[in-house]
Amino acid sequence: MARVYMETLIERCVTFSHIKQLHSHFLTAGHLQSSFLRSRLLDRCAVSPFGDLSVAVQIFRRIPKPLTNDWNAIIRGYAASSQPSLAFSWYRSMLWQASSSSLCRVDALTCSFTLKACARALCSSATAQLHAQINRRGLFADALLCTTLLDSYSKNGDLISAHKLFDEMPVRDVASWNALIAGLASGNKAHEALELYKLMETEGVGRNEVTVVAALGACSHLGAIKEGENIHGYVQDANLDQNVFVKNATIDMYTKCGFVDKAFQVFDQFTSKKSIVTWNTMIMGFAVHGEAHKALEIFQKLEHNSIKPDDVSYLAALTATRHAGLVEYGTSIFNSMACNGVEPNMKHYGCVVDLLGRAGKLREAHDIICSMSMLPDPILWQSLLGASEIHKNVEMAEIASKKLIELGVNNDGDFVLLSNIYAAQGRWKDVGRVRDDMETKQVKKIPGLSYIEAEGTIHKFYNSDKSHEQWRKIYEKIDEIRFKIREDGYVAQTGLVLHDIGEEEKENALCYHSEKLAVAYGLMMVEGAGEETPVRVIKNLRICGDCHVVFKHISKIYKREIIVRDRVRFHRFKDGSCSCKDYW
Protein backbone atom coordinates (compact mmCIF):
# COMPACT_ATOMS: atom_id res chain seq x y z
CA MET A 1 0.00 0.00 0.00
CA ALA A 2 1.16 3.47 -0.78
CA ARG A 3 2.68 5.56 1.94
CA VAL A 4 0.27 8.41 1.35
CA TYR A 5 -2.63 6.05 1.95
CA MET A 6 -1.13 4.83 5.23
CA GLU A 7 -0.58 8.40 6.27
CA THR A 8 -4.26 9.13 5.68
CA LEU A 9 -5.13 6.13 7.82
CA ILE A 10 -3.08 7.54 10.69
CA GLU A 11 -4.90 10.83 10.42
CA ARG A 12 -8.22 9.04 10.49
CA CYS A 13 -7.54 7.33 13.81
CA VAL A 14 -10.08 8.69 16.25
CA THR A 15 -10.07 5.99 18.92
CA PHE A 16 -7.36 4.14 20.73
CA SER A 17 -8.43 0.87 19.15
CA HIS A 18 -7.85 2.38 15.70
CA ILE A 19 -4.31 3.17 16.71
CA LYS A 20 -3.75 -0.34 18.04
CA GLN A 21 -5.17 -1.96 14.91
CA LEU A 22 -3.03 0.20 12.73
CA HIS A 23 0.01 -0.55 14.83
CA SER A 24 -0.47 -4.33 14.49
CA HIS A 25 -0.98 -3.90 10.78
CA PHE A 26 2.20 -1.86 10.52
CA LEU A 27 4.06 -4.53 12.42
CA THR A 28 2.99 -7.35 10.11
CA ALA A 29 3.31 -5.30 6.96
CA GLY A 30 6.75 -4.05 7.93
CA HIS A 31 5.71 -0.42 7.85
CA LEU A 32 7.45 0.24 11.11
CA GLN A 33 10.66 0.16 9.14
CA SER A 34 9.45 3.32 7.49
CA SER A 35 10.69 5.98 9.83
CA PHE A 36 8.17 8.44 8.51
CA LEU A 37 5.07 6.35 9.18
CA ARG A 38 6.44 5.09 12.45
CA SER A 39 7.01 8.51 13.93
CA ARG A 40 3.63 9.72 12.68
CA LEU A 41 1.90 6.86 14.43
CA LEU A 42 3.99 7.39 17.55
CA ASP A 43 3.06 11.06 17.56
CA ARG A 44 -0.61 10.23 17.21
CA CYS A 45 -0.41 7.72 20.01
CA ALA A 46 1.57 10.02 22.31
CA VAL A 47 -0.36 13.27 22.00
CA SER A 48 -3.90 12.77 20.76
CA PRO A 49 -6.61 12.83 23.43
CA PHE A 50 -7.59 9.23 22.73
CA GLY A 51 -4.00 8.07 22.54
CA ASP A 52 -1.93 6.52 25.30
CA LEU A 53 1.50 7.87 26.13
CA SER A 54 2.63 4.72 27.92
CA VAL A 55 1.83 2.64 24.84
CA ALA A 56 3.76 5.12 22.73
CA VAL A 57 6.71 4.67 25.05
CA GLN A 58 6.45 0.87 24.69
CA ILE A 59 6.52 1.18 20.92
CA PHE A 60 9.47 3.56 21.18
CA ARG A 61 11.41 1.12 23.38
CA ARG A 62 11.18 -1.52 20.69
CA ILE A 63 12.73 0.70 18.05
CA PRO A 64 16.37 -0.42 17.73
CA LYS A 65 17.71 2.95 16.62
CA PRO A 66 15.20 5.72 17.24
CA LEU A 67 15.40 8.70 14.94
CA THR A 68 14.86 12.36 15.62
CA ASN A 69 11.13 12.26 15.00
CA ASP A 70 10.60 9.24 17.25
CA TRP A 71 12.18 11.13 20.11
CA ASN A 72 10.22 14.25 19.25
CA ALA A 73 6.92 12.38 19.40
CA ILE A 74 7.63 11.14 22.93
CA ILE A 75 8.89 14.51 24.16
CA ARG A 76 5.84 16.18 22.67
CA GLY A 77 3.63 13.64 24.44
CA TYR A 78 5.22 14.28 27.82
CA ALA A 79 5.12 18.04 27.30
CA ALA A 80 1.35 17.82 26.86
CA SER A 81 0.87 15.29 29.67
CA SER A 82 0.05 15.81 33.31
CA GLN A 83 3.76 15.46 34.10
CA PRO A 84 5.41 17.84 31.65
CA SER A 85 8.69 17.84 33.57
CA LEU A 86 9.30 14.24 32.47
CA ALA A 87 9.88 15.71 29.01
CA PHE A 88 13.18 17.09 30.34
CA SER A 89 14.64 13.68 31.13
CA TRP A 90 13.65 12.46 27.67
CA TYR A 91 15.25 15.55 26.20
CA ARG A 92 18.48 14.83 28.13
CA SER A 93 18.47 11.21 26.99
CA MET A 94 18.02 12.40 23.45
CA LEU A 95 20.91 14.86 23.77
CA TRP A 96 23.11 12.04 24.99
CA GLN A 97 22.00 9.75 22.19
CA ALA A 98 22.51 12.48 19.63
CA SER A 99 26.12 12.98 20.72
CA SER A 100 27.02 9.45 19.74
CA SER A 101 24.76 8.79 16.79
CA SER A 102 24.25 10.40 13.46
CA LEU A 103 20.67 9.09 13.32
CA CYS A 104 19.18 11.59 15.67
CA ARG A 105 19.81 15.24 16.36
CA VAL A 106 18.08 17.88 18.39
CA ASP A 107 16.15 20.00 15.92
CA ALA A 108 13.75 22.93 16.07
CA LEU A 109 10.82 20.68 16.91
CA THR A 110 12.67 19.04 19.77
CA CYS A 111 13.35 22.46 21.23
CA SER A 112 9.79 23.57 20.61
CA PHE A 113 8.24 20.61 22.43
CA THR A 114 10.70 20.82 25.31
CA LEU A 115 9.97 24.52 25.66
CA LYS A 116 6.29 23.73 25.81
CA ALA A 117 7.15 21.51 28.76
CA CYS A 118 9.12 24.37 30.34
CA ALA A 119 6.09 26.63 30.05
CA ARG A 120 3.74 24.06 31.51
CA ALA A 121 6.07 22.83 34.26
CA LEU A 122 7.11 26.39 35.13
CA CYS A 123 10.81 25.78 34.82
CA SER A 124 12.77 28.93 34.08
CA SER A 125 16.23 27.40 34.35
CA ALA A 126 15.36 24.86 31.65
CA THR A 127 14.01 27.69 29.52
CA ALA A 128 17.34 29.51 29.71
CA GLN A 129 19.18 26.28 28.83
CA LEU A 130 16.99 25.76 25.81
CA HIS A 131 17.65 29.35 24.81
CA ALA A 132 21.38 28.61 24.82
CA GLN A 133 20.83 25.44 22.77
CA ILE A 134 18.80 27.35 20.23
CA ASN A 135 21.59 29.89 19.81
CA ARG A 136 24.26 27.19 19.61
CA ARG A 137 22.37 25.25 16.97
CA GLY A 138 21.70 28.31 14.84
CA LEU A 139 17.93 28.04 15.24
CA PHE A 140 17.49 31.61 16.36
CA ALA A 141 16.11 32.77 13.00
CA ASP A 142 13.16 30.41 13.33
CA ALA A 143 10.24 32.72 14.18
CA LEU A 144 7.96 29.97 15.40
CA LEU A 145 10.59 28.55 17.70
CA CYS A 146 11.50 31.98 19.05
CA THR A 147 7.88 32.67 19.83
CA THR A 148 7.68 29.42 21.75
CA LEU A 149 10.78 30.46 23.66
CA LEU A 150 9.30 33.89 24.32
CA ASP A 151 6.11 32.29 25.57
CA SER A 152 8.04 30.04 27.92
CA TYR A 153 9.82 33.04 29.42
CA SER A 154 6.47 34.81 29.73
CA LYS A 155 4.72 31.93 31.42
CA ASN A 156 7.63 31.55 33.81
CA GLY A 157 7.20 35.18 34.79
CA ASP A 158 10.57 36.22 33.37
CA LEU A 159 9.16 39.19 31.50
CA ILE A 160 12.50 40.93 31.22
CA SER A 161 13.98 38.05 29.22
CA ALA A 162 10.76 37.78 27.23
CA HIS A 163 10.87 41.44 26.31
CA LYS A 164 14.58 41.32 25.49
CA LEU A 165 14.03 38.33 23.23
CA PHE A 166 11.13 40.12 21.55
CA ASP A 167 13.40 43.09 20.82
CA GLU A 168 16.17 40.88 19.45
CA MET A 169 14.07 38.53 17.35
CA PRO A 170 15.05 38.78 13.68
CA VAL A 171 11.51 37.98 12.55
CA ARG A 172 8.35 38.78 14.48
CA ASP A 173 4.81 38.04 13.56
CA VAL A 174 1.44 38.47 15.23
CA ALA A 175 1.95 35.42 17.47
CA SER A 176 5.18 36.87 18.86
CA TRP A 177 3.37 40.07 19.81
CA ASN A 178 0.54 38.07 21.30
CA ALA A 179 2.84 35.95 23.43
CA LEU A 180 4.43 39.04 24.96
CA ILE A 181 1.17 40.92 25.45
CA ALA A 182 -0.37 37.89 27.14
CA GLY A 183 2.70 37.47 29.34
CA LEU A 184 2.64 41.10 30.44
CA ALA A 185 -1.11 41.04 31.02
CA SER A 186 -0.96 38.05 33.32
CA GLY A 187 2.31 39.07 34.95
CA ASN A 188 1.12 42.18 36.75
CA LYS A 189 2.30 44.39 33.90
CA ALA A 190 -1.07 45.05 32.36
CA HIS A 191 -0.20 48.64 31.67
CA GLU A 192 2.78 47.64 29.55
CA ALA A 193 0.62 45.07 27.81
CA LEU A 194 -1.75 47.83 26.69
CA GLU A 195 1.15 50.01 25.60
CA LEU A 196 2.36 47.17 23.40
CA TYR A 197 -1.12 46.62 22.05
CA LYS A 198 -1.34 50.28 21.08
CA LEU A 199 2.10 50.09 19.50
CA MET A 200 0.82 47.26 17.33
CA GLU A 201 -1.97 49.52 16.22
CA THR A 202 0.31 52.44 15.35
CA GLU A 203 2.86 50.21 13.65
CA GLY A 204 0.13 48.65 11.60
CA VAL A 205 0.80 45.08 12.74
CA GLY A 206 -2.30 43.00 12.06
CA ARG A 207 -4.16 42.05 15.23
CA ASN A 208 -6.22 38.92 15.56
CA GLU A 209 -8.50 37.19 18.08
CA VAL A 210 -5.63 36.16 20.29
CA THR A 211 -4.32 39.72 20.42
CA VAL A 212 -7.60 41.20 21.58
CA VAL A 213 -8.18 38.45 24.13
CA ALA A 214 -4.84 39.25 25.74
CA ALA A 215 -5.44 43.01 25.57
CA LEU A 216 -8.93 42.69 27.02
CA GLY A 217 -7.41 40.66 29.84
CA ALA A 218 -5.09 43.56 30.58
CA CYS A 219 -8.09 45.92 30.73
CA SER A 220 -9.84 43.55 33.14
CA HIS A 221 -6.84 43.62 35.45
CA LEU A 222 -6.64 47.38 35.41
CA GLY A 223 -10.33 48.12 35.23
CA ALA A 224 -9.42 50.23 32.23
CA ILE A 225 -12.85 50.80 30.70
CA LYS A 226 -11.90 53.39 28.08
CA GLU A 227 -9.29 51.17 26.50
CA GLY A 228 -11.61 48.19 26.96
CA GLU A 229 -14.33 49.94 25.02
CA ASN A 230 -11.88 50.85 22.28
CA ILE A 231 -10.85 47.24 21.93
CA HIS A 232 -14.46 46.08 21.94
CA GLY A 233 -15.11 48.58 19.15
CA TYR A 234 -12.22 47.16 17.18
CA VAL A 235 -13.51 43.63 17.78
CA GLN A 236 -16.81 44.60 16.19
CA ASP A 237 -15.21 46.46 13.28
CA ALA A 238 -12.84 43.61 12.53
CA ASN A 239 -15.56 40.96 12.86
CA LEU A 240 -13.77 39.14 15.62
CA ASP A 241 -16.81 39.00 17.87
CA GLN A 242 -18.12 35.57 17.01
CA ASN A 243 -15.06 33.97 18.52
CA VAL A 244 -15.94 32.46 21.89
CA PHE A 245 -12.62 33.40 23.53
CA VAL A 246 -13.10 36.99 22.46
CA LYS A 247 -16.66 37.00 23.78
CA ASN A 248 -15.62 35.57 27.13
CA ALA A 249 -12.81 38.07 27.51
CA THR A 250 -15.21 40.90 26.62
CA ILE A 251 -17.77 39.80 29.20
CA ASP A 252 -15.05 39.56 31.81
CA MET A 253 -13.67 42.98 30.89
CA TYR A 254 -17.03 44.73 31.34
CA THR A 255 -17.59 42.89 34.61
CA LYS A 256 -14.20 43.77 36.05
CA CYS A 257 -14.56 47.38 34.97
CA GLY A 258 -17.77 47.58 36.97
CA PHE A 259 -20.33 47.39 34.17
CA VAL A 260 -22.01 44.08 34.78
CA ASP A 261 -25.16 45.07 32.89
CA LYS A 262 -23.09 45.74 29.81
CA ALA A 263 -21.40 42.37 30.35
CA PHE A 264 -24.79 40.69 30.42
CA GLN A 265 -25.80 42.46 27.23
CA VAL A 266 -22.78 40.97 25.49
CA PHE A 267 -23.52 37.58 27.02
CA ASP A 268 -27.18 37.71 26.01
CA GLN A 269 -26.55 38.82 22.45
CA PHE A 270 -24.01 36.10 21.85
CA THR A 271 -25.71 33.91 19.29
CA SER A 272 -22.99 31.39 18.48
CA LYS A 273 -22.23 28.57 20.81
CA LYS A 274 -21.36 29.51 24.36
CA SER A 275 -18.68 27.52 26.13
CA ILE A 276 -18.76 26.56 29.78
CA VAL A 277 -16.35 29.45 30.37
CA THR A 278 -18.90 31.88 28.90
CA TRP A 279 -21.46 30.77 31.45
CA ASN A 280 -18.99 30.71 34.31
CA THR A 281 -17.70 34.19 33.53
CA MET A 282 -21.21 35.60 33.61
CA ILE A 283 -22.17 33.79 36.81
CA MET A 284 -19.01 35.04 38.48
CA GLY A 285 -19.70 38.51 37.09
CA PHE A 286 -23.08 38.79 38.77
CA ALA A 287 -21.67 37.10 41.88
CA VAL A 288 -18.93 39.66 42.49
CA HIS A 289 -21.42 42.44 41.88
CA GLY A 290 -23.64 41.06 44.61
CA GLU A 291 -26.42 40.15 42.20
CA ALA A 292 -26.83 36.66 43.57
CA HIS A 293 -30.24 35.98 42.11
CA LYS A 294 -29.18 36.77 38.57
CA ALA A 295 -26.04 34.68 39.06
CA LEU A 296 -27.99 31.71 40.37
CA GLU A 297 -30.61 32.04 37.65
CA ILE A 298 -27.87 31.60 35.07
CA PHE A 299 -26.36 28.75 37.06
CA GLN A 300 -29.72 26.99 36.87
CA LYS A 301 -29.98 27.69 33.16
CA LEU A 302 -26.95 25.44 32.70
CA GLU A 303 -29.12 22.53 33.69
CA HIS A 304 -31.97 23.63 31.42
CA ASN A 305 -29.51 23.72 28.55
CA SER A 306 -28.18 20.27 29.52
CA ILE A 307 -24.73 21.66 30.20
CA LYS A 308 -22.78 20.02 32.97
CA PRO A 309 -21.51 22.57 35.48
CA ASP A 310 -17.78 22.20 36.13
CA ASP A 311 -15.74 23.06 39.20
CA VAL A 312 -15.58 26.74 38.27
CA SER A 313 -19.37 26.89 37.75
CA TYR A 314 -19.82 25.66 41.30
CA LEU A 315 -17.25 28.08 42.60
CA ALA A 316 -19.05 30.94 40.86
CA ALA A 317 -22.42 29.90 42.25
CA LEU A 318 -20.94 29.56 45.74
CA THR A 319 -19.37 32.99 45.36
CA ALA A 320 -22.81 34.40 44.58
CA THR A 321 -24.30 32.93 47.76
CA ARG A 322 -21.27 34.00 49.75
CA HIS A 323 -21.57 37.67 48.82
CA ALA A 324 -25.30 37.70 49.48
CA GLY A 325 -25.22 35.68 52.68
CA LEU A 326 -27.47 32.96 51.25
CA VAL A 327 -26.27 30.37 53.73
CA GLU A 328 -28.80 27.64 53.11
CA TYR A 329 -28.68 27.95 49.35
CA GLY A 330 -24.91 27.93 49.39
CA THR A 331 -24.68 24.97 51.70
CA SER A 332 -27.06 22.96 49.56
CA ILE A 333 -25.07 23.76 46.42
CA PHE A 334 -21.88 22.74 48.20
CA ASN A 335 -23.42 19.49 49.39
CA SER A 336 -24.77 18.65 45.94
CA MET A 337 -21.40 18.96 44.21
CA ALA A 338 -20.00 15.51 44.90
CA CYS A 339 -23.24 13.82 43.74
CA ASN A 340 -22.88 15.69 40.46
CA GLY A 341 -19.37 14.42 39.97
CA VAL A 342 -17.43 17.52 41.00
CA GLU A 343 -15.23 17.10 44.05
CA PRO A 344 -14.86 20.28 46.13
CA ASN A 345 -11.37 21.74 45.96
CA MET A 346 -9.63 24.22 48.25
CA LYS A 347 -11.36 27.19 46.65
CA HIS A 348 -14.81 25.71 47.18
CA TYR A 349 -13.92 25.20 50.82
CA GLY A 350 -12.66 28.75 50.95
CA CYS A 351 -16.00 29.99 49.72
CA VAL A 352 -18.10 27.93 52.07
CA VAL A 353 -16.01 28.74 55.13
CA ASP A 354 -16.38 32.42 54.30
CA LEU A 355 -20.11 32.03 53.67
CA LEU A 356 -20.70 30.38 57.03
CA GLY A 357 -18.26 32.56 58.93
CA ARG A 358 -19.59 35.83 57.65
CA ALA A 359 -23.12 34.73 58.51
CA GLY A 360 -21.94 34.22 62.08
CA LYS A 361 -21.86 30.44 61.96
CA LEU A 362 -18.29 30.36 63.19
CA ARG A 363 -18.51 26.95 64.78
CA GLU A 364 -19.84 25.36 61.58
CA ALA A 365 -17.12 27.08 59.57
CA HIS A 366 -14.51 25.81 61.99
CA ASP A 367 -15.91 22.27 61.87
CA ILE A 368 -15.86 22.22 58.08
CA ILE A 369 -12.16 23.12 58.10
CA CYS A 370 -11.48 20.36 60.60
CA SER A 371 -13.48 17.79 58.63
CA MET A 372 -11.58 18.24 55.37
CA SER A 373 -9.76 15.25 53.92
CA MET A 374 -7.09 17.50 52.41
CA LEU A 375 -4.77 19.70 54.41
CA PRO A 376 -6.54 23.05 54.84
CA ASP A 377 -4.48 25.89 53.49
CA PRO A 378 -3.91 29.12 55.48
CA ILE A 379 -6.55 31.10 53.60
CA LEU A 380 -9.28 29.08 55.31
CA TRP A 381 -7.99 30.07 58.73
CA GLN A 382 -7.60 33.66 57.58
CA SER A 383 -11.19 33.60 56.47
CA LEU A 384 -12.30 32.28 59.85
CA LEU A 385 -10.22 34.94 61.55
CA GLY A 386 -11.86 37.62 59.44
CA ALA A 387 -15.30 36.31 60.33
CA SER A 388 -14.33 36.23 64.00
CA GLU A 389 -13.47 39.89 63.76
CA ILE A 390 -16.82 40.76 62.20
CA HIS A 391 -18.66 38.85 64.90
CA LYS A 392 -16.28 39.92 67.66
CA ASN A 393 -15.56 36.36 68.70
CA VAL A 394 -12.25 36.47 70.57
CA GLU A 395 -12.14 32.77 71.26
CA MET A 396 -12.44 31.71 67.63
CA ALA A 397 -10.05 34.44 66.54
CA GLU A 398 -7.44 33.08 68.89
CA ILE A 399 -7.92 29.54 67.55
CA ALA A 400 -7.50 30.74 63.98
CA SER A 401 -4.49 32.93 64.81
CA LYS A 402 -2.81 30.06 66.58
CA LYS A 403 -3.24 27.86 63.52
CA LEU A 404 -1.82 30.58 61.29
CA ILE A 405 1.22 30.98 63.52
CA GLU A 406 1.70 27.20 63.52
CA LEU A 407 1.61 27.25 59.75
CA GLY A 408 4.27 29.95 59.77
CA VAL A 409 2.09 32.54 58.06
CA ASN A 410 3.45 36.03 58.56
CA ASN A 411 0.75 38.12 57.04
CA ASP A 412 0.29 41.58 58.48
CA GLY A 413 -3.45 41.50 57.79
CA ASP A 414 -3.94 38.60 60.17
CA PHE A 415 -2.14 40.37 62.98
CA VAL A 416 -4.14 43.50 62.29
CA LEU A 417 -7.40 41.57 62.49
CA LEU A 418 -6.47 40.02 65.81
CA SER A 419 -5.33 43.30 67.20
CA ASN A 420 -8.56 44.80 65.89
CA ILE A 421 -10.62 42.34 67.86
CA TYR A 422 -8.71 43.14 71.05
CA ALA A 423 -8.95 46.87 70.32
CA ALA A 424 -12.71 46.66 69.86
CA GLN A 425 -12.89 45.38 73.42
CA GLY A 426 -10.41 47.88 74.76
CA ARG A 427 -7.88 45.16 75.53
CA TRP A 428 -4.95 47.46 74.81
CA LYS A 429 -2.44 45.21 76.52
CA ASP A 430 -3.26 42.42 74.07
CA VAL A 431 -3.17 44.91 71.23
CA GLY A 432 0.33 45.88 72.35
CA ARG A 433 1.40 42.24 72.52
CA VAL A 434 0.20 41.61 68.95
CA ARG A 435 1.94 44.78 67.80
CA ASP A 436 5.18 43.62 69.47
CA ASP A 437 4.80 40.27 67.75
CA MET A 438 4.53 42.07 64.45
CA GLU A 439 7.76 43.91 65.22
CA THR A 440 9.74 40.85 66.24
CA LYS A 441 8.42 38.67 63.42
CA GLN A 442 9.13 41.42 60.90
CA VAL A 443 5.75 41.07 59.35
CA LYS A 444 5.51 42.64 55.96
CA LYS A 445 2.72 45.09 55.45
CA ILE A 446 0.94 45.35 52.15
CA PRO A 447 0.14 49.05 51.80
CA GLY A 448 -3.40 49.96 50.82
CA LEU A 449 -3.48 51.36 47.31
CA SER A 450 -6.42 52.82 45.42
CA TYR A 451 -6.46 54.13 41.93
CA ILE A 452 -8.76 55.86 39.54
CA GLU A 453 -8.72 56.51 35.81
CA ALA A 454 -9.10 60.15 34.85
CA GLU A 455 -8.28 61.99 31.66
CA GLY A 456 -6.80 58.85 30.20
CA THR A 457 -4.28 58.23 32.95
CA ILE A 458 -4.25 56.23 36.15
CA HIS A 459 -3.93 58.15 39.40
CA LYS A 460 -2.66 56.15 42.36
CA PHE A 461 -3.15 56.96 46.03
CA TYR A 462 -1.71 55.52 49.21
CA ASN A 463 -2.92 56.37 52.71
CA SER A 464 -2.32 60.03 53.60
CA ASP A 465 -0.67 60.40 50.24
CA LYS A 466 0.54 63.88 49.31
CA SER A 467 2.34 63.01 46.12
CA HIS A 468 -0.45 63.87 43.71
CA GLU A 469 0.10 67.21 42.01
CA GLN A 470 -3.34 68.35 43.12
CA TRP A 471 -3.10 66.98 46.66
CA ARG A 472 -4.01 70.26 48.34
CA LYS A 473 -7.23 70.50 46.36
CA ILE A 474 -7.99 66.87 47.13
CA TYR A 475 -7.51 67.41 50.86
CA GLU A 476 -9.74 70.48 50.67
CA LYS A 477 -12.34 68.36 48.94
CA ILE A 478 -12.15 65.87 51.78
CA ASP A 479 -12.71 68.65 54.31
CA GLU A 480 -15.76 69.72 52.32
CA ILE A 481 -17.03 66.13 52.23
CA ARG A 482 -16.52 65.70 55.98
CA PHE A 483 -18.48 68.83 56.67
CA LYS A 484 -21.36 67.85 54.40
CA ILE A 485 -21.67 64.26 55.55
CA ARG A 486 -21.64 65.25 59.22
CA GLU A 487 -24.70 67.32 58.50
CA ASP A 488 -26.13 64.17 56.96
CA GLY A 489 -25.60 62.25 60.20
CA TYR A 490 -22.20 60.66 59.63
CA VAL A 491 -20.25 59.56 62.68
CA ALA A 492 -16.69 58.33 62.18
CA GLN A 493 -16.18 54.61 62.73
CA THR A 494 -13.33 55.17 65.11
CA GLY A 495 -13.60 51.66 66.50
CA LEU A 496 -11.71 50.62 63.39
CA VAL A 497 -8.56 52.44 64.46
CA LEU A 498 -6.06 50.26 66.20
CA HIS A 499 -4.16 52.65 68.38
CA ASP A 500 -5.05 53.74 71.85
CA ILE A 501 -5.35 57.40 70.92
CA GLY A 502 -7.94 60.14 71.25
CA GLU A 503 -11.17 60.20 69.27
CA GLU A 504 -10.20 63.15 67.15
CA GLU A 505 -6.88 61.61 66.22
CA LYS A 506 -8.66 58.40 65.31
CA GLU A 507 -10.96 60.28 63.00
CA ASN A 508 -7.98 61.95 61.37
CA ALA A 509 -6.30 58.57 60.90
CA LEU A 510 -9.34 57.39 58.95
CA CYS A 511 -10.10 60.32 56.73
CA TYR A 512 -7.12 60.14 54.39
CA HIS A 513 -7.46 56.49 53.48
CA SER A 514 -6.36 55.77 49.93
CA GLU A 515 -9.90 55.06 48.74
CA LYS A 516 -11.16 58.34 50.17
CA LEU A 517 -8.42 60.27 48.38
CA ALA A 518 -9.28 58.51 45.13
CA VAL A 519 -13.01 59.12 45.48
CA ALA A 520 -12.48 62.78 46.41
CA TYR A 521 -10.31 63.22 43.34
CA GLY A 522 -12.89 61.38 41.25
CA LEU A 523 -15.64 63.69 42.48
CA MET A 524 -13.56 66.71 41.48
CA MET A 525 -13.00 65.29 38.03
CA VAL A 526 -16.62 64.45 37.22
CA GLU A 527 -18.10 67.67 38.56
CA GLY A 528 -18.95 68.92 35.07
CA ALA A 529 -20.10 65.54 33.75
CA GLY A 530 -23.67 64.28 33.70
CA GLU A 531 -25.15 62.53 36.70
CA GLU A 532 -24.91 59.17 34.97
CA THR A 533 -21.10 59.24 35.03
CA PRO A 534 -19.99 57.19 38.01
CA VAL A 535 -16.80 57.53 40.00
CA ARG A 536 -14.95 54.24 39.70
CA VAL A 537 -12.17 53.30 42.09
CA ILE A 538 -10.11 50.14 42.41
CA LYS A 539 -8.48 49.10 45.67
CA ASN A 540 -5.89 46.36 46.17
CA LEU A 541 -7.21 45.35 49.61
CA ARG A 542 -10.71 45.20 51.04
CA ILE A 543 -12.56 48.47 51.45
CA CYS A 544 -12.45 49.93 54.96
CA GLY A 545 -15.62 50.05 57.03
CA ASP A 546 -15.49 53.78 57.61
CA CYS A 547 -14.93 54.48 53.92
CA HIS A 548 -17.94 52.32 53.20
CA VAL A 549 -20.13 54.52 55.41
CA VAL A 550 -18.67 57.71 53.96
CA PHE A 551 -19.27 56.64 50.36
CA LYS A 552 -22.92 55.91 51.07
CA HIS A 553 -23.34 59.48 52.31
CA ILE A 554 -21.43 60.89 49.35
CA SER A 555 -23.52 58.97 46.82
CA LYS A 556 -26.62 60.60 48.29
CA ILE A 557 -25.40 64.14 48.91
CA TYR A 558 -23.43 64.52 45.68
CA LYS A 559 -25.97 62.50 43.65
CA ARG A 560 -23.11 60.50 42.26
CA GLU A 561 -22.78 56.77 41.86
CA ILE A 562 -19.52 55.40 43.25
CA ILE A 563 -18.25 52.02 42.15
CA VAL A 564 -15.45 50.47 44.16
CA ARG A 565 -13.76 47.25 43.14
CA ASP A 566 -11.97 45.82 46.15
CA ARG A 567 -9.86 42.70 46.36
CA VAL A 568 -12.85 40.35 46.28
CA ARG A 569 -15.96 42.14 45.06
CA PHE A 570 -17.69 45.29 43.85
CA HIS A 571 -19.48 47.90 45.92
CA ARG A 572 -21.86 50.22 44.09
CA PHE A 573 -22.94 53.17 46.16
CA LYS A 574 -26.11 54.86 45.02
CA ASP A 575 -28.64 57.13 46.76
CA GLY A 576 -27.15 56.41 50.15
CA SER A 577 -26.91 52.64 50.01
CA CYS A 578 -24.51 50.04 48.70
CA SER A 579 -25.14 47.07 46.42
CA CYS A 580 -23.54 44.81 49.03
CA LYS A 581 -26.36 45.70 51.41
CA ASP A 582 -23.67 46.16 54.06
CA TYR A 583 -22.89 42.47 53.95
CA TRP A 584 -19.25 41.82 53.17
Place this chain on the structure above:
DNA sequence: ATAGGGTTAG
Protein backbone atom coordinates in the same frame (compact mmCIF):
# COMPACT_ATOMS: atom_id res chain seq x y z
C1' DA B 1 5.26 17.99 6.07
C1' DT B 2 5.58 17.96 11.45
C1' DA B 3 5.80 23.50 15.74
C1' DG B 4 4.13 29.10 18.18
C1' DG B 5 0.21 33.06 20.72
C1' DG B 6 -6.06 33.07 23.83
C1' DT B 7 -11.13 32.99 28.26
C1' DT B 8 -13.63 31.89 33.99
C1' DA B 9 -11.17 30.64 39.84
C1' DG B 10 -11.18 31.68 47.55
